Amino acid sequence: MPHPTALVAALTAALAALPAAHAGMYTKNSPVLQVDGRSYSKLIAKSNHTSVRGNPVLVHCVTSLRAPARLGMQLTIVEFYAPWCGHCQNLKPAYEKAARNLAGLAKVAAIDCDDDANKQLCGSMGVQGFPTLKIVRPSKKPGGRPVVEDYQGARTAGAITEAVASKINNHVVRVADKDLESFLEGDGPKVLLFTEKGTTSALLRSVAIDYLDVVSVGQVRNKEKAAVEKFGVEKFPTLVLIPGAGKDPITYDGELNKKDIAAFLSQVAQPNPDPAPNGKDKAKDKPKAEKKDKKDKKQAKSKPEPSKEAEPEESAEASTATTTGSATQTHEVVPIATVTDANMLVEKCLLAKSHTCVLALVPSETSSNGDKVVASLSQLNTKYLHGHRHLFPFFAVPSSVGSASALKDALEISGEVELIALNARRGWWRRYEGDFGVESVEGWIDMIRMGEGAKNKLPKEIVMDEVQAEPEAPSSSTETAETRPTDAEPEEETEPPEATHSIVHEEL
Template sequence: MVYTGALAAAATALLLASPATAAGLYPKSSAVLQVDAKNYDRLIAKSNYTSIVEFYAPWCGHCKSLQPAYENAAKKLAGLAKVAAVNCDEDINKQFCGSMGVQGFPTLKIVKPGKKFGKPIVEDYQGAREAKPIVEAVSAKIANHVSKVTDKELDAFMAENVDTHKAILFTEKGSTSSLLKAIAIDFLGGIKVAQIRSKEARAVEMFSVEKFPTIVLLPAGNGASATTYDGELKKDDIVKFLSSKKTEKKSENKSEKKAEKQAAKMAEKEFEEASSSQKESEASASETAEASEEASEPTESPSAEAEKPVVLTPPIPVITSETELADACLTPKSGTCVLAFTSAKGGDVSVQSIEGLAEVAFKYKNSKHAIFPFYAVAEEVTGMPELKAALGLTNDVDVVAINAKRGWMRKYSGDVYTHEAIEMWIDSIRMGEGEKQVLPGILIGKTPEQVAQTTTIQVEETEPKETVSVKDEL
């Protein structure tokens, strides 16, 4: 990143060379959204979509180096999140960039919708300046308006909001894809989007679902017949299908309302003939009611939020000896454990990984859902280098789930250790998704020190690396 001392010198040289302001890095044809001080509020701050915004200067070498990766990320996130850029070298944007806390170029910030409309949560993106980690970081921040429904909750789900369309994805997956989250955002307030797993037999039978994934649209109204989507599972096609069905229902409602309106006009005419003074009174009352209705729209109370007590997230337990580790996770009967191996070299990433696990554990505890134990393993535990080698862990920060009883292990392969990213990984383990590796049998029932006295085991990597493909998968 180029900092302000160098910025001034470079800017002066550029201005001496040319009186005109340099053109932006991203042309109009770019997948990157062009944003400035005037339209930022409308396009980003008041959007229901999560965005990543790059604040740059056209003459900045680091900005030019980032451009190809940022363009690629924009293409991968098209339809899922907004990828935007602000040219801080333009006069109209200079004050705005300063107000956003920009001190060097390029600065990347993730902007996600907050609880109060138009008041988003803005945080710095500190990850690698490559397409894959950018896509993963933004995807992890996409708001989730998708309801997960079970057989037990089905009746309540069907009974609520009868006047609203419901789109249901039947899937074998437990986690919610970025694509489905984006569809829910597209139809926020118009169509309620839900997800039901294939194991929910009653729901599957009720909607005659024969394959997975399948999307079913239940129109608004009591006794409405469901429609099964039979097109390609691409966002544009799905949105077109849901939009057309929503429009059909609007047309039906429009015809009904037109007839009601005509009947009301006839009644109003008769009433006017009977009493013109009453008509004026009703008109005045109607205006008052409309004004009252507009004024009574629900708003979030800032005072209520301010009065909420601050609840600190308790840290996860720290294992400080080989005996503790063996007893907790490496006996022949030990179930699933999540272990965080960190080091001083890991710096902020070490802290973030531990905090992310702590937040997930605390969330499950508060919701009274059972979850397997999480531990931080101290760097000074005897035999730790040999244990990490046996597990195939080579980074300064590694998080791994192991199950000694069933003999498997699964590494966390993400590039960021945010609460959301770790929670998605934990959820996939709970649902039995994702490939697992064989846990070396020599580890079970032995302390790290005992492992250090044995021959190092090479663990073959069987889990393929994830690609940056999030666009068209449900």
């Protein structure tokens, strides 16, 4: 089975030799970059930005193995598609919106696999259906091997944006009071972001990549009092430029966006060029391309095995992907667990040590929205289970469960059907607002998984130290799709029996 790195190398070599692709699904005015053989090396392989390329079946983040080590090489997401594919056409609006969202942070590219000139490339990448998405993340070490991953998230602009942004490499230095003097040493320019947040935003990570080895980028928390006082910071976030040793710092007063920040930093330095500069590299690349052409001809004689990278995506998207070969295997829907009494609810989700739970608070009687949200969660449960993705558990909580009403009162929600996520251990909860269709719900689940979105403080009175009474043993019917206790470690999970499907959701 080909190694992911070998697949990326094959992708680079094949694209370098192919002629320009015919006009595909994405036009020249589209924010999605339509890549062909002539443009790949310049726009993707040697790009200083993350890229996304075309085929709704496979989206890859591709980074150049030949790019200069000084370049940060941001993440790339690649889409492989066919213009006749209905699912590809359905993905197009969301994909273009994701490209606009990621402007300046990553490139979003596409490859038309229906073009004869691109079929060998798509085959070498293991593309078996449309759309397929893969992410190729560059190594943080100069000359290191890139990491190729399947994109298995929702086919929505928000989910794609979050997935790409979350994987952008981080070259931002965390600066505490004790590290400040060390960070400020040297003559080169430096920039510090003073913020209340403990995480590093995709924007700042992207800036650090653009200016890698040109401008040192650091982040300071508001609790670092000495650093805050030294630079006279009074509000957060605040960006401060230190032009060089012995020079006065300059406080940025514009909007925190990529374009304006780059203009602000231009007074001391220019970012790493994108695409990478021509010249010696171009001369060196020519003989390499010739060697790769010969190598490609040899590889064409032997049919490569399909990449394992495509397997999880295909199984996870079995109900939506258009296959180019045999019919995609489908799975019987695994229903989510139903909470039968108050003690079960406490045991699974409301103990002080409980992790994230997603609860569908539904009427005991049949209702359109109640059935819809349970069906959507069951579809996602099935998808994650068979895709071997470890996420948080889903439960249906009928109104007949005595504590359901008390929970809604404590959270001050009153809808007939409510979808919430809560984490008793960390003391937060979130409320879903929107259509209960599977795509919308999955987008919300992805935001929780990525740690995005507003959180509400969980009332302390609903969190228990222990179960008040010994719960009754659950019947076999309620065990069918029940998850393990939420504090179980994923690595301890064993393959569940055929009749008892278990899924443990990842904790943030």
